[in-house]
Amino acid sequence: MRAKAIPCLSFSTMSTAISVIRRRWSAPSVGKRVDFIGAHLKSKFAGDDFADVGKLNQRPHDQLSASDIKRILKAEQRAVEARIKLTTECINIRYYIENRFRNEPYPAIFLLGDMNYGVGREYFERKALFHDLISNLQGDVFFARRFLNHALFDYKIDADADANYRWSIYFEDAWDPGRDPRILIDHILFAQSVVGDEALERSGLRVRSGAGLVEHTAHVAANTDLEGFGSTSDHRSVSVTFDVADPVY
Numbered sequence: 519m520r521a522k523a524i525p526c527l528s529f530s531t532m533s534t535a536i537s538v539i540r541r542r543w544s545a546p547s548v549g550k551r552v553d554f555i556g557a558h559l560k561s562k563f564a565g566d567d568f569a570d571v572g573k574l575n576q577r578p579h580d581q582l583s584a585s586d587i588k589r590i591l592k593a594e595q596r597a598v599e600a601r602i603k604l605t606t607e608c609i610n611i612r613y614y615i616e617n618r619f620r621n622e623p624y625p626a627i628f629l630l631g632d633m634n635y636g637v638g639r640e641y642f643e644r645k646a647l648f649h650d651l652i653s654n655l656q657g658d659v660f661f662a663r664r665f666l667n668h669a670l671f672d673y674k675i676d677a678d679a680d681a682n683y684r685w686s687i688y689f690e691d692a693w694d695p696g697r698d699p700r701i702l703i704d705h706i707l708f709a710q711s712v713v714g715d716e717a718l719e720r721s722g723l724r725v726r727s728g729a730g731l732v733e734h735t736a737h738v739a740a741n742t743d744l745e746g747f748g749s750t751s752d753h754r755s756v757s758v759t760f761d762v763a764d765p766v767y
Contacts, residue, residue, distance in 0.1 A: 550626055550722045553618065557611055557631040559604050559651070568593055568637045572692025597693070598646055600636045608654040615657070619664050624711035626721035629655060629666060632753065633705050638693030656707060667713060669706035669730030669758040686732055686754045704756045706730065712760065722763045729759040 571593040574586050582590075611629065618625040633651060643650065656666045670684050685700035708725055711717065717724035733755040741749045 550720070552626040552721065552723065553628065555611065555614070555627065555629045555631075557607075557629060557633065559607050559632065559634045560600075568597065569692040572637065572695075575693065576695060594642075597637055597642060601642055601646070604634070604636060604651060605649070605654060608651050612655060612657065615666070616664065623663075624720050625709060626711050626723065627666070627709040628706065628712075629708070630706040630756075631704070633703055635703065637691060639691065639701075640697060641691075641694040652705060652707075663710055666707035666709060667725075669708065669725070669756065670702070670732070671730070672728050673730045673732070674728075683732060683734065686756055687752060702732075704753055706756055706758045708758070718761065718763045723760050725758060725760045731757050731759075733757055 571589050574582065575590050575593075579587065579590075615627060615629070618627060633655070635651060652668070656668070657664050659665050673684055682698070682700060685702045686704035687701050688699050689701050690699045691697055711721050712723055712725050714724075737750070737754040744750070
């Protein structure tokens, strides 16, 4: 019998370190476990002087001293090592997800949080051929059942379709000054089992089409009265709305 969709829930990115929250939908016809994996990838592996050294790196290298070149190379080495550590964190998370698929065919999984890349995101991807961290977390598209969807894949604001609203932090990267400083590092990913016509029976919940949102309006409203006194966060929350078959306990 088809489960009836009743209240909808919204879930936003708020996490530290790596943790798993398990919830179970109480409908006897569903009785399905849902995992919410909160991830906060480290952002400060590369050291506190990356901004000053990044500015040095923008100058013609034939005008730099030997000590300046040494500082740049040392900072680049730290940044590459940091990216390796970040990639290892992503692989560990993906191992957990893969293990869930080994135990059941359609696990209900959400992965969300602050996915920092560290400094020089595209700079080091171009120079050292690193993979994109989100791609590591999503999995292999050729194994579609295990591939994680992104909540902002179909996110748009119809009034201004060409504008970029898919960002959650403003960060001027000294290692890549030509890059747009509006960066998306807060993400919500979810398994295929929570989308489509069979999602409610299969998982007890269903993510709606176009359900992902960067909460720009809420962020601005919350910080309007704080001007001059800081802000609630330098991140803008990302949220997703989904239907549930029964209340959660």
